[in-house]
Amino acid sequence: DTEVTQTPKHLVMGMTNKKSLKCEQHMGHRAMYWYKQKAKKPPELMFVYSYEKLSINESVPSRFSPECPNSSLLNLHLHALQPEDSALYLCASSQEAGPQEQFFGPGTRLTVL
Amino acid sequence: QQPVQSPQAVILREGEDAVINCSSSKALYSVHWYRQKHGEAPVFLMILLKGGEQKGHDKISASFNEKKQQSSLYLTASQLSYSGTYFCGTELRDYKLSFGAGTTVTVRA
Numbered sequence: 773d774t775e776v777t778q779t780p781k782h783l784v785m786g787m788t789n790k791k792s793l794k795c796e797q798h799m800g801h802r803a804m805y806w807y808k809q810k811a812k813k814p815p816e817l818m819f820v821y822s823y824e825k826l827s828i829n830e831s832v833p834s835r836f837s838p839e840c841p842n843s844s845l846l847n848l849h850l851h852a853l854q855p856e857d858s859a860l861y862l863c864a865s866s867q868e869a870g871p872q873e874q875f876f877g878p879g880t881r882l883t884v885l
Numbered sequence: 886q887q888p889v890q891s892p893q894a895v896i897l898r899e900g901e902d903a904v905i906n907c908s909s910s911k912a913l914y915s916v917h918w919y920r921q922k923h924g925e926a927p928v929f930l931m932i933l934l935k936g937g938e939q940k941g942h943d944k945i946s947a948s949f950n951e952k953k954q955q956s957s958l959y960l961t962a963s964q965l966s967y968s969g970t971y972f973c974g975t976e977l978r979d980y981k982l983s984f985g986a987g988t989t990v991t992v993r994a
Contacts, residue, residue: 814887814972814984815927828981862926870980871915871934876926 776877778863784883787853793880795846795863803869804846806838807862809879815862821846822869853884886911888975890985897963897992905958905988907973916949916956917974917982920967927972930958960990968992 776797785791795804803822807815820828821840829838835857837849846863860879866872888909895903907916915934919927931942933949933956944961960967970989974982 814987817981817983820980828979830981871917871932871976873929873932874917874982875929878926 776863776865776875778861778877778880780880781878782881782883784885785850785853786885787855789853790849790851792850793848793861793863793882795848795877796844797865797875797877798844799865799875800843801865801867801875802843803866803872804840805864805866805874806846806848807864807876809860809862819848820869827869850882853882855884858882858884886975886977887983888973888985890973890988892988893986894989895991897960897967897990899965899992899994900962903960903963903990905960905971905973905990906955907957907975907985908953908955909975911954911975911977913949913951913954913975914978915976916947917976918947918956918958919972919974919984920969921972921987922969930971963990963992965992965994 779794806818809815818832819838824840835852839847862879863877864874866874888907891906917932918930921927935951947958949956970987972984972987974984
């Protein structure tokens with residue numbers, strides 16, 4: 773199974789809502805990533821988890837809260853988002869953190885009203 | 886530190902060749918190349934580690950010039966399936982992958 777799955781595919785939320793994005797992989801990868809991608813822009817790294825520990829936080833606002841409950845699962849909890857946070861949120865995984873092939877999930881298209 | 890990619894866009898006819906360049910002002914640990922088709926996730930093409938290596942994947946190959954901190958992606962005898970946006974990603978020793986702005990490749994029959 774060489775797939776990274778993400779749910780939901782689409783999410784619309786108000787600025788006062790709390791929601792979560794979910795990412796799952798069953799490839800035995802020990803590094804997992806969250807990226808944010810705006811239209812016609814490259815993916816921007818948000819967080820890196822290595823062996824279920826947060827190893828990189830790219831100065832992301834606290835309204836985004838990542839969680840790695842186990843080696844296969846990665847969540848992104850959202851609270852009090854702004855309209856400018858609307859974007860495609862991509863999850864990826866790799867065997868280890870570092871110069872490795874990253875497998876991307878299809879993404880969650882988030883719209884903040 | 887976002888790498889600089891060029892050109893921004895290229896239009897090819899099937900069978901033509903193209904080169905996409907990626908450069909950084911910092912000493913690179915590795916260079917990644919990904920292709921993303923519209924509405925889809927980025928797909929890994931190849932990774933080059935410092936050491937000036939060259940890699941190939943079917944008719945797509947890449948080189949990494951460590952002295953110049955530059956990488957080039959070569960699309961040879963392009964096919965319709967090569968259309969998409971190509972991103973180079975550069976990694977310093979901190980394991981943070983930073984993507985260039987992308988090069989949109991359109992291959993026409």
